[in-house]
Amino acid sequence: MTLQLFDLAGADPARRFSPYCWRVRMALAAKGLAVETLPWRFTEGARLAAHGAEKVPLLLHGDRAIADSWTIAEYLEDRFPDGPSLFGGDGGRALARFVNAWADSVQIPGIVRLVVADIPAVLDPADVAYFRTSREARFGQTLEAVQADRVAQVEVFRRSLLPLRLMLRAQPFLGGAAPLHADSIVFGGFQWARCVSPFPLLAADDPVAAWRQRMLDLHGGLARQVPAFD
Amino acid sequence: MTLQLFDLAGADPARRFSPYCWRVRMALAAKGLAVETLPWRFTEGARLAAHGAEKVPLLLHGDRAIADSWTIAEYLEDRFPDGPSLFGGDGGRALARFVNAWADSVQIPGIVRLVVADIPAVLDPADVAYFRTSREARFGQTLEAVQADRVAQVEVFRRSLLPLRLMLRAQPFLGGAAPLHADSIVFGGFQWARCVSPFPLLAADDPVAAWRQRMLDLHGGLARQVPAFD
Structure with a gap:
């Protein structure tokens, strides 16, 4: 199952600047997980609402949509226990x-x-x-x-x-x-x-x-x- | 080996009020370790100097004298690994x-x-x-x-x-x-x-x-x- 992350972007789609999205980007990388990031803008609420969410970061994993950077970090730790630990116990x-x-x-x-x-x-x-x-x-x-x-x-x-x-x-x-x-x-x-x-x-x-x-x-x-x- | 702790006291020797000594008192209790506390006053520097120390908390364990509340907590965790963990990993x-x-x-x-x-x-x-x-x-x-x-x-x-x-x-x-x-x-x-x-x-x-x-x-x-x- 691929991982996709709605990630706040600027006029330049490569400029990703949400502090909360960065928490998740770094967590995914620490776990060694590949992710497809989806540039998202503040006025694209409908793209999140389609997954029952209102804010980024929003992680899609198969048929699951996980919102909130802390919740996502715990999800990654528990769902991918074989990667390096995000928490150290x-x-x-x-x-x-x-x-x-x-x-x-x-x-x-x-x-x-x-x-x-x-x-x-x-x-x-x-x-x-x-x-x-x-x-x-x-x-x-x-x-x-x-x-x-x-x-x-x-x-x-x-x-x-x-x-x-x-x-x-x-x-x-x-x-x-x-x-x-x-x-x-x-x-x-x-x-x-x-x-x-x-x-x-x-x-x-x-x-x-x-x-x-x-x-x-x-x-x-x-x-x-x-x-x-x- | 008994554990002894120089513990800041007031006029009432039962009044123990150092925040750093309390960190240690609670750590000792969490580890299930008995300790003899030695009431100590600010002007009794000579009693600490006898052990090469200047401040409380000062823990005596056999011939060891361990100063500084953080150092003492790590000492207790490492020296008494069988008790409940102070750090959880x-x-x-x-x-x-x-x-x-x-x-x-x-x-x-x-x-x-x-x-x-x-x-x-x-x-x-x-x-x-x-x-x-x-x-x-x-x-x-x-x-x-x-x-x-x-x-x-x-x-x-x-x-x-x-x-x-x-x-x-x-x-x-x-x-x-x-x-x-x-x-x-x-x-x-x-x-x-x-x-x-x-x-x-x-x-x-x-x-x-x-x-x-x-x-x-x-x-x-x-x-x-x-x-x-x-």
């Missing part, structure tokens, strides 16, 4: 949920304030009005206003990465000596940013930047090969 | 380091701003001057000034627990269906606070408060039995 699976919650509630909201107004420029023209309207309603201000203070705000963001930075003093990956899915969860946010914005999130000498480079090297440079700003 | 051990880093850099600094001026009242008289002088030098202000805005600051602290709160929507412990050492790491901070201050850190309806109660129930109510303010 039950404890690793449970604690990856904490990492997922940290990424969703600290890292992603931190990044969005730094890059959101750069996103329309890379979107398919059909998506621009939807994106601006929906996000400006969410923030209650223009996208430009959200990131107007980003030169100051990036310092707040960098401080919020302290748990990651302290962890990297002890080991090269969240997973320890080698990456686990927890690394992919956090990497997804940084990959999103580099695909949509030239704004540098990390200081060059930040250990988090070195870890990000190690993640870009994984799986034959999978994440490095897409259109991005660095 | 290699992935769990690696990711517990991230939890440890989060607790050290987000949770503990958040709590200290809310309770630090309440600590002198529970200290042994011999420790009071040392504690006040060393902490006021660290903060660059009086202890009372540090926590002067705690009614507002506690809201910031509660927001910083969002990763924990989101995780608890999916499972009752960081460790999943049952606690792992990662739970003890985070619990240590809350146990410290309840042993030194009546100030409520958590809203009553916060899922984190319910988790804290579950942690207080563990090991026959080990952490509930010491002198505390709730």
Whole structure:
């Protein structure tokens, strides 16, 4: 059975920039699974609704349609137990949920304030009005206003990465000596940013930047090969 | 070989309030290991120096002296492999380091701003001057000034627990269906606070408060039995 993934794309169909889709792309690669990615745009809801879903990532596997990046990772771990483990055991699976919650509630909201107004420029023209309207309603201000203070705000963001930075003093990956899915969860946010914005999130000498480079090297440079700003 | 733990105590030798010592107390109990705790005060550095150490927790096991709560947890896991695992596998051990880093850099600094001026009242008289002088030098202000805005600051602290709160929507412990050492790491901070201050850190309806109660129930109510303010 082939695996297919609806994957958020920009005007350039090769520009894939959803942090949640990247969590899944990296999980599939870690499992050694081939996947056909299907470029998808925000205004193509009908293509997901046909499978009972509303958002990407959406994985198709035979007659199953699995939504939500965490649910997909657990599906891959359980359905393909012979591949390398995404979690490194039950404890690793449970604690990856904490990492997922940290990424969703600290890292992603931190990044969005730094890059959101750069996103329309890379979107398919059909998506621009939807994106601006929906996000400006969410923030209650223009996208430009959200990131107007980003030169100051990036310092707040960098401080919020302290748990990651302290962890990297002890080991090269969240997973320890080698990456686990927890690394992919956090990497997804940084990959999103580099695909949509030239704004540098990390200081060059930040250990988090070195870890990000190690993640870009994984799986034959999978994440490095897409259109991005660095 | 008996296990002995130098454990920070207040004027009441039964009041044990170091968050890092509590990480170890909970780890020892999780492993089912008996320990003799040795009440220790800040001004008794010579008792640690005799074992080549400067800080508590300090575990004595035969002729070994092991310092640092993380190092002690790994020592217990590796030296006593037959007891319940503290980490739930290699992935769990690696990711517990991230939890440890989060607790050290987000949770503990958040709590200290809310309770630090309440600590002198529970200290042994011999420790009071040392504690006040060393902490006021660290903060660059009086202890009372540090926590002067705690009614507002506690809201910031509660927001910083969002990763924990989101995780608890999916499972009752960081460790999943049952606690792992990662739970003890985070619990240590809350146990410290309840042993030194009546100030409520958590809203009553916060899922984190319910988790804290579950942690207080563990090991026959080990952490509930010491002198505390709730």
